[in-house]
Amino acid sequence: MGRETTPREQRAALVPLPRSEETPSPGQRLSDVDEWGRSEHTRSIARRVFAPLYDNWFRVEWEGLEKIPKTGGALLVANHAGAIPSDAPTIMHGIEVERGRPVYGMADFFFREMPWLGTVWARVGGVPAHPDNALRLLRDQGQLALVFPEGTKGPSKTYADRYRLRRFGRGGFVEIAMRAGVPVIPIAVVGAEESMPIVFRIPSLARLLGVPYFPVTANMLLFGPLGLALYFPAKFKLRVLDPVTFNVPSGQERYSKSRVMEEAEKIRINMQETIYEMLRERRSVWFG
């Protein structure tokens, strides 16, 4: 028994029905926006805009970049700092230019809610930090995904707490990497803290605007509203640490929470020590 209730008026008269013999056209695409919202075109514009900043302003220096694989999925984790963090574009730009492969930056859902900013963020390679998204990128598509396990706790800390890593959430990033069967590659970043240091925060204003935190930065105190976009020319140094692999079968629904927390803490301590080591070697904030 068939039930036919959808209005399908004048079908025969109006447009000849394409029958299964002929294949319909796949459809002309007008843009190159991929299924994640990333557009190579927008990305290339962003690269052109960011390149002078990367080369001449922050004078980014990498160490151990060869540890980032040319193919296959890997979860990049880094420390997060600066009121409007400049470390995310720096890492994404650096790996794209120097290793020749795209990086998808995972960030809070909050980004998606912001008009304009959210759209631009998606076009340059931002993806909402949903565990399912991370799993798809890493396991099914073999891409590089960048996460900041500190979350907003990282960039919202004041200058007094600089280079002290916050708690790494609930270690969700380790669990994702285990499930996807990919290595975690920690990256230690020095310089982002000084590029836009927070003097103090205004929680009531943050609540009013519906943002995670409202910083008052040294840049804003010096340059007024311009300080929102004007970074101090701190020297950026990034060090890629050895990839961490986990000796567990991939694809499991759940992993031992204590094991996950232990691994996350190990990575955190390793990153923290590397940062202190790099700071010990640093002679000047501005010249490295």
Add this chain to the structure above:
Amino acid sequence: MAQALESDPEVEMILGMGTREPTVPLERTEFVKADQTYSILSRIVGATQVDTIVHTFLVVDSTRVSSRALHEINVIGTMNLLAAAGQSGSPVRQVVVKSSTLVYGSASTDPTWFREEMARTSPARTRVERSLLEVEGFVRDFAEDNPATVVSVLRFANVLGTDIVTPISSNLSRPICPAIAGYDPLLQFVEEDDVVRCLEHVTRQRIPGLYNVAGAGKLPWSEVTGICGTRLLPISPVGTHTAAIPLVRLGLIEFPPELESLLRYGRGVDTTRIGKTGFSCRYTSAGAVENFIRAVRLRRSVGDTPPSYTYSQDIEQFFRHSPAVIRSER
């Protein structure tokens, strides 16, 4: 759907039911006119010994029916249908339900791809979404209570095609099209022929379960409107609903609440599960949009052609049952 089934000689009898008369010529489908809530269904099921019910009458567009009618059709209609199929001694062995990906909603906390077993991340606020969730709940219960019956639920993405009219299609065929300023969400589309093909596939193969159906790929809304050649009308991202009211009143755009959240965050569904059953859409999302706009352009040029077929009960009865008509042997 009935046309598609008629070509199969293994199908003994097809019975169509609807609130409106069929608008396509049907060779051997018997048609029964029903009221909104399909209350006569239980009698028909008992009398005709049907073994398969394909449930396609769910309303997913809140702009064309009142909220009361929506409730009557979706919730009460489905309840009657399932009650008829589940009555004791029922001959029904299969129920296929055509649902929508609207059940997933659209929110900032959504994953980029929904799999069938994932729940929506935000509470359902619109009438259509609530009624669809309720309906799917009934169907789930029905499947649990009648393990011998094959129950399939198909969740279709935004449907576009030569005939179907939805808020999205009517917006796209106008010179201006609403968008929320600052947002350019990714959407999936499915062509109406693929909808019919999928229903047919599931019905014929007797495939139970819950499936997402959408064309391959995703398109940003700006590109969809670009393909259709309509101009975007950006609406304020704050107070969107209020800002849209005068435009809707003037008849410039259609803007139901489901569309508002969709145009903000978009929606993506994972279609690997239906792919594994051996079904694939012939149109990609972009192909569906292109096919749709080609039909709109043709209609703009030649206008609506009068229907080549009108259903008339007496004539149909005559052709089907009169001994004077010579019927070819199948």
